[in-house]
Amino acid sequence: MMAHVPSHYEVLGVPVTASVAEIKRAYRRAARQHHPDHGGDPLEFRRVTLAFEVLSRPDRRTAYDRSYFTSSPQREEQGGRREEHSGRREEHSGRAEGAPSAAAGTTADGGVHAHARRTAGQRSQWAEPAVYEPPFAEGVVPLVPADIAARPEHGEPRRRGLFGAEARIQRERSTAALIRRQVLAQIPSARLLNGLRSPADSAHIGHAVLAGYRLALVESMLVPRGNYAWDGAHLVHGSRTVAPPLLAHQVRHFQNLFPELNVQGFVLVATPDGNPHEPVIDVRRGAEGIIEPLNASKFVRELRHFLSSGPQPNTVFVPALARLLTGLH
Template identity: 55%
Template sequence: MTEGNSSHYEVLRVPVTATDKEIKVAYRRAARVSHPDHGGDAATFRQVTLAYETLIDPRRRAAYDRSYATGPRHRSRAGADEAHFDAPAAGSHASATIHRPGTPRNTSGDDPVYVPPFDLPGAVPLIPFDVASQQVHGMPRKRGIFGAEARIQREMRTVQLISRQVLPAIPAARLINGLQSPADNSHIDHALLSGYRLALIGSMLLPKGAYAWDGATLKHGSRSIAPPQLTQVVWAMQDIFPELNVTGWTVVHSPDGNLHEPVIDHHRRSRASSDVVQVVNAAGLARGLKQFLAAGPAPNTVNVPVLARLLRGMH
């Protein structure tokens, strides 16, 4: 019934979005089949019981979800290689363009293809189809007791920008807002997934003018501005999802909503510069994200396991 490395959700055959009621029903069904008194296997019954006790307790489930969201560390590479034959190598940040000869090249504008498909006989999907088919998940909201209205407004501008400029061009793209950072206790404003590419996005609001980006700081005249610290988060997410190509983007909005302001020039890299994070204005973000996602392997793929794990990380 189960494998040693199956998640609690797989043991009970419920999606990661299952309610307490659905978990209880699934447990009763699984316990009847696996109980030794009914001819079942004792080890399997212990797995079923542990899964239920973990998922039905809110605190234990939250702790498990944080661990589960980091992904399986000991999964067989054979299966992963077969599923992601043209994905980047583990930890790679290079563009992956390997393609099987004789097969049509999927484009970012094609209809979404779900991997694994939702019509597999007997399979229990990690998330419901109506959830996987949504292009936008979550919205900016308050964190803790006090919510920063300015932060929420600039994050909403980023959501609107991506929803209008990027998502219509890439039907398989999925935007997840409000993630808990795996690197620390901070948050990731936005994550955009398409195929085997993942963009992590932060937002800033700065006055109009000309800025210089050297890979570490933004400079406006003699003033230096440190953008959101995304580099460590990008590396952490790359470690969690080695089958993906993960990059970071900081979009700088202008007060009046002009997509081409402020102007950001990319100057000579500093010693502390990083190539994994780009700092751009709104027009540059829309253009850069479309290019990044469209250039990846199978850009019309909705990677359901990755999407499910990202959704469980929403705060």
């Protein structure tokens, strides 16, 4: 397994919420400790200097944060190979090996059957209180302060563009409320982030949900009531076709940025009346779209299953949460 590449924040020993004054104090402390003239390690001193050069300048820090710590990584050549961020990435199948299928483990309203909730008389791990990795320890400065890491929801929909802003904001608020009620309330480790900025093209992503070592990217759309057919690329309603939000390329990009996580995309299709079983969406034979649009009932069921069936689903993976928090617009 390749070595972990520390972020600039880790090198200086400050949280991602650190002020410029805190960064300067941490730099002076670290520079004295690692300066070669004082018997320190030249490699560590270079890491400290690079971290300070980036984090002490607002423009460079913003670019670094929006790249999710990849625009100016702490890499050193060793033996002709670059160190890479190691991770516990599972197979990118959207389901942990041996996990029950959605049909077998969930009820029609998105609830979980008793046999999925309990194993050998015990509660399933996803329903346990959240634990933090790495754990918070006295004397160790975490990447995210404990009180912030404990918050189930971060960020909010933001105004962007000139047209349709209010409708979009209301739709995203409704989506966040649905996730809050039906997912966060069920999975204590789940963390909802509203309004991420994609480093691929500066596009906005409505929502992301992190639980354990799984990350769900979520977009939503509003359509009139009725029956729709999904042909793999469009929702078809009579003579009308509607393209869902383009999310697949963002999923691929975030998977590359977070190799330690399993990343999957979800598109919620809602109707004005808020009926969770509307619209009815039939999947045409042979439709092989990467991300199938889902009504609210199926969306909740599939999202809950994805997050709860992963490895260590009751874990809040603090390094990933820290990177995502810096990507909020």
